[in-house]
Amino acid sequence: MSKNLSDESDVRAATAPFQAEFPYERDEEAQVTRREFCNFLGLTSAALFVGAAGFAAKGALDARESVSLAAARIDGAETLGPNSSLNFHYPTERDSAILIRTADGAYHAYGQKCTHLSCPVYYARDHQRLECPCHEGAFDASTGDVLYGPPPRALDVIEVKTRDGQVWATGRTASTPKTRG
Amino acid sequence: MITDRRSKTGQTAVWQARLIMLVMINIAQLWILAATVDATLARNFSVLLPLVVASGICFAITLSIIKWWRPTSRRKTSSGYVREHDR
Numbered sequence: 001m002s003k004n005l006s007d008e009s010d011v012r013a014a015t016a017p018f019q020a021e022f023p024y025e026r027d028e029e030a031q032v033t034r035r036e037f038c039n040f041l042g043l044t045s046a047a048l049f050v051g052a053a054g055f056a057a058k059g060a061l062d063a064r065e066s067v068s069l070a071a072a073r074i075d076g077a078e079t080l081g082p083n084s085s086l087n088f089h090y091p092t093e094r095d096s097a098i099l100i101r102t103a104d105g106a107y108h109a110y111g112q113k114c115t116h117l118s119c120p121v122y123y124a125r126d127h128q129r130l131e132c133p134c135h136e137g138a139f140d141a142s143t144g145d146v147l148y149g150p151p152p153r154a155l156d157v158i159e160v161k162t163r164d165g166q167v168w169a170t171g172r173t174a175s176t177p178k179t180r181g
Numbered sequence: 182m183i184t185d186r187r188s189k190t191g192q193t194a195v196w197q198a199r200l201i202m203l204v205m206i207n208i209a210q211l212w213i214l215a216a217t218v219d220a221t222l223a224r225n226f227s228v229l230l231p232l233v234v235a236s237g238i239c240f241a242i243t244l245s246i247i248k249w250w251r252p253t254s255r256r257k258t259s260s261g262y263v264r265e266h267d268r
Binding site (some may be wrong): 009034037038039042044045046048049052053058059060063072115116118124153178 | 196199200203205206207210211213214217218219220222223224225226229230231232233236237240241243246247263
């Protein structure tokens with residue numbers, strides 16, 4: 001019957017030749033050596049490079065994709081009162097969007113992701129504009145253009161049409177950044 | 182003995198310099214990654230390639246530091262590692 005003589009649980013196995021041949025302080029085994037730290041930094045560098053390349057590749061691929069979107073009815077839009085908003089999904093269930101009925105009765109719809117860092121925007125009734133709670137950006141409710149804050153471009157615009165009293169989303173277009181100056 | 186001590190001090194300095202450089206490069210790459218995310222969300226695609234290239238250059242420098250940039254007293258030759266007092 002084997003008996004565990006040591007109560008140390010976080011000690012690595014003696015794998016290197018010097019560990020088998022020479023005695024060493026077991027407490028120091030838990031410490032990170034400079035060489036290990038250097039290797040860790042090297043791996044971190046590789047991960048950051050792969051992350052940047054992957055993110056850029058995905059962004060570029062998404063930009064090249066051109067899909068024809070099917071029209072979808074927005075449930076509950078007919079009963080939406082002036083100066084209020086309704087959340088829906090378009091074109092897929094993963095793409096959250098916001099429908100706004102402005103005070104003059106017109107419908108406008110936008111992708112709900114803020115163009116800064118993708119926080120969901122909401123309709124601020126008092127100011128009649130779309131606001132992002134994360135970094136205090138704001139968008140025009142009628143056009144989706146940036147009013148102020150860090151967002152670099154306008155919100156994605158969802159085309160809205162009214163047919164037989166029902167409100168339909170018929171397409172979605174992403175804006176391009178405007179040069180500031 | 183004095184030469185040995187000097188050599189040891191020099192090696193420590195080189196190790197510290199390597200670590201500092203690696204940490205600085207990591208910080209720069211982190212900043213590049215943040216800029217890449219920002220540019221992608223902003224659909225500012227013209228800057229994506231330069232950012233990825235910059236990150237790649239940082240990674241190449243990191244690799245070169247880890248693989249080849251070592252203290253001279255541990256320089257490997259055909260007859261083994263050269264030491265300060267062997268010269």
